[in-house]
């Protein structure tokens with residue numbers, strides 16, 4: 268199983284979430300590439316699973332992530348496992364989630380969601396991540412790794 272963790276980030280918080288997830292997946296024995304969304308578009312490599320993250324902005328994923336969806340071809344990704352994550356600032360009155368929207372888009376591409384979206388909390392617009400979030404993210408990633416292990420094709 269070789270997968271890719273793709274993220275967008277303005278202030279570094281979603282990047283930190285992505286790095287934490289990638290590290291945890293590697294610790295669990297999975298082979299993972301970690302790429303910023305702008306670099307991911309250029310990658311012609313094929314992967315067995317996709318983990319996609321974005322900051323929540325104006326209630327949804329960033330423009331760059333939305334643009335990236337154009338390069339996610341259903342023929343290539345159908346039936347493959349995915350999970351999504353985001354960062355959110357709960358001071359915003361509406362608890363919209365980029366991760367839930369991205370999950371919807373990937374399900375439309377016939378991909379298979381392995382664990383519910385991770386919605387990480389930042390303090391203010393610029394962060395940092397709320398206390399305790401890194402541990403919660405690691406726990407989420409361990410659960411994700413276990414599910415991906417179950418989804419591995421037989422050798």
Ligand SMILES: Cc1cc2nc3c(=O)[nH]c(=O)nc-3n(C[C@H](O)[C@H](O)[C@H](O)COP(=O)(O)O)c2cc1C
Nearest residue numbers: 276277278279280281322324325326354355356392
């Ligand atoms: C222009 C702008 C719009 C935002 N809109 C939302 C929003 O609708 N909901 C939300 O929870 N957070 C919102 N935020 C807070 C971002 O989610 C927060 O800045 C982001 O999680 C930080 O991640 P990053 O460090 O990876 O850029 C907004 C931030 C900016 C700068």
